[in-house]
Amino acid sequence: MHEMSITMGMLDIVKEQMAKHGVTKLMKVRIKVGEMTAVEPESLRFCFEACTKDTPIEGAVLEIEEVPLTGRCRECGDVFHLEGYCARCPVCQSASVDHISGHELNIVSMEVE
Amino acid sequence: MHDIALDEKILSRNDALARENREELQQRGIFTINMVSSPGSGKTTIIERTVELLRERISMAVIEGDMQTDLDAQRIARYHIPVKQITTGKACHLDAHMIHHTLPWVFEQGKVQLLILENVGNMVCPAEYDLGEDMKVAVMSVTEGDDKPLKYPSLFHASGVLIINKIDLVKFTNFDLQRAEENALKVNPHLKVFRTSCTNGSGLKEWAEFLVARSTT
Numbered sequence: 001m002h003e004m005s006i007t008m009g010m011l012d013i014v015k016e017q018m019a020k021h022g023v024t025k026l027m028k029v030r031i032k033v034g035e036m037t038a039v040e041p042e043s044l045r046f047c048f049e050a051c052t053k054d055t056p057i058e059g060a061v062l063e064i065e066e067v068p069l070t071g072r073c074r075e076c077g078d079v080f081h082l083e084g085y086c087a088r089c090p091v092c093q094s095a096s097v098d099h100i101s102g103h104e105l106n107i108v109s110m111e112v113e
Numbered sequence: 114m115h116d117i118a119l120d121e122k123i124l125s126r127n128d129a130l131a132r133e134n135r136e137e138l139q140q141r142g143i144f145t146i147n148m149v150s151s152p153g154s155g156k157t158t159i160i161e162r163t164v165e166l167l168r169e170r171i172s173m174a175v176i177e178g179d180m181q182t183d184l185d186a187q188r189i190a191r192y193h194i195p196v197k198q199i200t201t202g203k204a205c206h207l208d209a210h211m212i213h214h215t216l217p218w219v220f221e222q223g224k225v226q227l228l229i230l231e232n233v234g235n236m237v238c239p240a241e242y243d244l245g246e247d248m249k250v251a252v253m254s255v256t257e258g259d260d261k262p263l264k265y266p267s268l269f270h271a272s273g274v275l276i277i278n279k280i281d282l283v284k285f286t287n288f289d290l291q292r293a294e295e296n297a298l299k300v301n302p303h304l305k306v307f308r309t310s311c312t313n314g315s316g317l318k319e320w321a322e323f324l325v326a327r328s329t330t
Contacts, residue, residue: 002205002238010123017117027114031123038237038267085266086299095302105124105241110117 003039006105007047013107014057021112026057028111034104035069036085069102127242130209134245137216138228144328145228147207147244149268150252151261152234155278157185158311159252159320160229164192166321171226171328174219178207178233185231195222206238209245227328236261240268247327248273251297251304255283259293262300269300274307276320281310 014029029048033039041064048062071082073089074096080089082102088095122128138145148156160175167173174195177185186198197218199211207230219225230246232239240249251272253261256279262269269275275297283290294306305323309316 002241005204005208006123009126012126013119013121013123017119021117036267038241085270085301086263095299105122107119107121107123109119111114112117113114 003043003047004051006039007044007051010048010107011051011057014110017110018057018112023112024056025113026060026110027113028061028063030063030065030108030110032065032067032104032106032108034067034102036099036102037105039105041066065108067101067104070100071097072100073097124241127209130213131243131245134209134212134216135247137220138245139247141220141225143219143225143228144324145230145244145246146248146250146274146324147230147232147239147246148250148252149232149236149239149272150234150254151236151257154234154252154254154257155311156231156234156252157188159276159278159309159317160189160231161192162311162314162317163229163321163324164189164194166317167227167325168192168194171325172224173227173229174222174225175229175231176207176212176215176219177231178211180205180233195219195225201233205233205235206242207232207244208242212244227324236265236268240265240271250274250276252276252278253293254279255286255288255290255293257288259289260296262293262297266300269297269304272301272304274305274323277306277308279310279312280308280315281312 033041045062052058052060069082072079073094075094076092078089078091089097150156175189177198179185180201183198186196189196197215249272251268297304307316307320
């Protein structure tokens with residue numbers, strides 16, 4: 001259960017940005033969570049609510065975009081959706097596949113006032 | 114009301130510190146491995162056997178990660194090599210920050226060619242946290258399921274080596290060594306696999322030679 005330390009890392013970045021931009025009200029944080037990160041969106045929401053409660057940013061919304069796993073075949077260059085780590089290239093059946101998305105754990109933007 | 118666009122990795126601080134750790138370690142010619150497994154697969158015993166085999170040949174240091182106690186560090190200290198315990202308290206993994214604070218201690222130990230980081234026993238979270246190591250080493254034992262690489266793929270995907278340990282016990286279990294290897298290679302075709310037993314010593318020399326080759330280049 002490392003969603004709590006991830007949430008705290010995220011809020012450190014959020015607070016730093018708010019101070020930098022001189023804003024005090026946070027409405028929304030948008031994040032991307034890749035399918036293959038061992039991060040449960042529901043747990044993140046729970047931790048976000050717990051960590052912001054009784055603080056100046058209580059009530060802010062956490063918007064999570066879940067990113068599917070996509071790969072590019074090293075042999076034939078095809079790009080496709082992958083069903084887990086073991087999936088092969090649907091065109092040439094190669095197991096040599098680079099993941100090009102699905103491992104994100106990013107803050108995309110914040111809505112502030 | 115307005116938007117602040119960021120597109121910043123949430124673990125960017127961890128990753129930035131991990132990069133610094135990696136640079137500092139590589140500059141000093143230290144080869145670093147991060148050993149990850151579920152609790153009880155035999156990580157500490159593998160480290161003990163490795164240290165026994167290699168302490169006359171290369172200089173080593175060990176950093177032990179556990180939630181509580183320095184019991185593992187006490188075990189390694191019996192072999193008279195530098196060892197430091199990190200207790201993570203509530204955290205289920207080591208992170209780059211903890212290692213960053215321990216590196217000055219590593220650099221005080223004189224020449225170190227191989228640094229072994231033993232992570233907290235956990236197959237999920239440590240896979241997400243780069244510590245600055247050169248290579249993650251996944252460990253599983255035959256008393257676990259041979260389907261583990263499929264059930265916890267992120268660790269096997271992120272690792273360079275898989276050690277399948279306790280193979281002397283395989284006859285008492287329904288663990289299929291070949292199937293376990295096939296499952297791991299499905300997740301990561303580039304994995305180098307060692308089969309070891311710390312009781313009868315099999316496979317450990319090959320593992321030790323692999324480390325020597327990487328620690329002395």
